[in-house]
């Protein structure tokens with residue numbers, strides 16, 4: 001068994017994190033199998049905002065949120081929402097979230113986030129180059145718009161980003177209009193992040209990367225992994241067929257990587273690890289007209305983003321705590337439309353008006369209260385690795401997270417020290 005399985009890696013979860021990890025392992029000579037009940041790149045990784053957001057260096061546990069907390073809990077149409085029925089289940093997550101607002105925690109978490117952000121786009125350029133997919137990444141920067149915030153406060157934010165080494169400029173309204181002529185009258189100023197990018201469609205990106213993985217000899221099975229058992233020389237993964245739940249099977253691998261996004265917690269638990277993983281559900285609404293903007297345009301005050309994609313303009317954002325199984329509340333997607341209309345000029349709005357069909361989508365961000373993903377070897381297991389919890393930045397971190405885990409699994413020296421990202425921090 002030993003010689004047969006030693007170079008075989010099984011990956012549980014075929015989102016952008018699992019797919020990028022799979023290709024990076026393949027490049028290091030491993031025989032890789034992706035296992036997923038829902039297909040390749042169909043969950044959070046398919047409908048996100050497509051923004052390679054390496055400027056987002058601050059953890060989500062921002063003390064500035066504190067005064068807004070009552071509104072968060074009460075306003076069903078606010079950008080953050082905890083469904084009342086889920087409140088008690090979300091409470092432990094929120095208590096840890098509050099603890100991570102302490103300045104020393106925030107500095108530590110920000111450092112770990114920045115280490116990934118700095119490498120995120122160069123790692124994609126390399127990976128996409130290898131896969132012949134360079135054109136999938138557009139490096140046109142992004143804009144963060146402001147409507148009512150005072151200039152002095154915007155400049156404080158500018159200084160905070162600059163202090164973290166982010167490439168950012170303050171743009172007056174007139175300067176911003178040169179970049180995005182469709183901005184409406186309400187936009188008073190912008191921050192322009194020149195070094196970030198976006199893709200034409202994250203689902204297409206996942207599909208093309210997965211095609212490359214399969215062409216290179218990778219294997220994919222549509223199954224749900226149920227139980228993981230580690231032996232001296234192998235790991236047994238008991239799986240159940242996604243089509244026919246009666247069909248159970250045992251698969252053996254030399255190593256297992258758990259990258260099941262928001263669904264990773266039961267695996268950690270069955271192996272004996274605690275992890276405060278929850279899902280921040282998010283929504284998108286597609287407006288079929290796509291020639292309105294040239295780059296992602298976000299709103300600091302309205303907390304959403306508009307990204308031009310091949311299928312139209314994607315309006316995305318909002319955070320909802322309601323667990324993995326509650327039915328989507330698509331009014332949270334619909335509420336993005338008035339926000340978009342408020343940010344665009346009349347000419348752009350004319351294009352909105354002729355469109356009547358708007359596709360709606362909900363996805364489950366895998367989030368930890370410190371905004372830091374769980375990456376690296378399971379502390380008490382020799383053959384089991386984790387790569388999950390990439391919160392709002394999982395698309396951005398796909399290539400770097402894949403590379404770091406492949407380095408760890410293959411025993412190469414790692415580009416960054418993975419210990420601070422270990423699940424050990426919760427155990």
Ligand SMILES: Cc1cc2nc3c(=O)[nH]c(=O)nc-3n(C[C@H](O)[C@H](O)[C@H](O)COP(=O)(O)OP(=O)(O)OC[C@H]3O[C@@H](n4cnc5c(N)ncnc54)[C@H](O)[C@@H]3O)c2cc1C
Nearest residue numbers: 013015016017044045048049051225261282393394395396
């Ligand atoms: C509205 C919205 C906008 C976003 N915008 C951005 C953005 O602009 N930029 C950015 O960087 N990030 C963004 N994100 C976040 C990003 O989408 C996620 O962080 C990322 O997709 C997570 O990738 P993943 O591979 O870990 O998870 P997923 O893509 O969810 O993949 C996890 C996989 O695990 C599988 N799975 C579940 N159970 C099992 C099991 N038992 N066995 C095996 N497999 C299993 C699931 O079927 C799924 O395919 C956004 C998210 C949302 C919701």
